[in-house]
Amino acid sequence: MLGIKAVLFDLDETLIDGQAGLKATHNAVAKRLRHYLVKCGAKVSEESIRAKLRALDDRMNVATEYNRDAWWPVLLGEIDAGQKISRSLVKELTRLYWATYAGASKPYPNAEPTLVYLKDKGYKLGLVTDTDGKKGWKKRRIKRFRFTGFFDTIIIGGEDTPHTKPDPEPFLLAASKLGLRASECVFVGDKPFTDIEGAKAAGMRTILLKRRDWGVGERADFTINSLAELPRVLGDTE
Ligand SMILES: [Mg+2]
Numbered sequence: 001m002l003g004i005k006a007v008l009f010d011l012d013e014t015l016i017d018g019q020a021g022l023k024a025t026h027n028a029v030a031k032r033l034r035h036y037l038v039k040c041g042a043k044v045s046e047e048s049i050r051a052k053l054r055a056l057d058d059r060m061n062v063a064t065e066y067n068r069d070a071w072w073p074v075l076l077g078e079i080d081a082g083q084k085i086s087r088s089l090v091k092e093l094t095r096l097y098w099a100t101y102a103g104a105s106k107p108y109p110n111a112e113p114t115l116v117y118l119k120d121k122g123y124k125l126g127l128v129t130d131t132d133g134k135k136g137w138k139k140r141r142i143k144r145f146r147f148t149g150f151f152d153t154i155i156i157g158g159e160d161t162p163h164t165k166p167d168p169e170p171f172l173l174a175a176s177k178l179g180l181r182a183s184e185c186v187f188v189g190d191k192p193f194t195d196i197e198g199a200k201a202a203g204m205r206t207i208l209l210k211r212r213d214w215g216v217g218e219r220a221d222f223t224i225n226s227l228a229e230l231p232r233v234l235g236d237t238e
Pocket residue numbers: 010011012013014189190191
């Protein structure tokens with residue numbers, strides 16, 4: 001890919017296995033919430049809570065509403081068990097969500113080898129990811145990964161910049177921290193409506209890593225199904 005000096009990545013579902021993380025997370029939250037509702041006398045199954053949470057998770061992601069505290073009253077309304085949710089349970093569910101997700105979303109096996117390869121090739125590397133909805137939480141989550149050390153810059157949209165993706169701000173800040181123009185960067189991400197739309201708006205080239213079909217959003221310059229295809233995409237177009 002001619003003139004490209006940096007490869008910037010999204011985190012969740014791009015470098016780490018968010019689907020495994022979400023599965024464990026939805027199970028844990030559904031279990032806790034059912035326990036609470038049954039104690040209140042409601043009749044509701046764990047599976048029905050889980051199904052509603054899965055759908056809500058997608059909707060909130062498309063709407064870029066990342067603060068889980070805002071999710072739980074909506075979820076309870078949809079379960080329609082006639083129960084209000086207390087502030088302390090809201091906080092507990094948000095903590096449970098992120099603790100479970102962080103423990104269950106491991107790096108994809110080819111994430112680190114891909115970063116090592118690109119570094120060896122002389123590319124600068126960056127991570128452009130969005131806030132988890134509470135200041136500081138995402139940074140803590142990122143720090144746990146060994147590959148964090150490979151990045152020349154890490155930008156958290158909605159914390160390091162006023163707006164999250166798909167606003168061009170976080171992408172442009174990453175380019176400027178690397179001392180590069182946006183046109184010298186290529187962005188790799190899994191969500192067409194945040195990663196691809198935002199990077200494109202910033203003037204970067206884009207690679208969609210297709211982990212699933214979101215049914216919405218922008219077309220990228222290239223589409224790949226695995227990180228292993230990245231060297232070929234970057235090299236073949238020189
Ligand atoms: Mg992602």
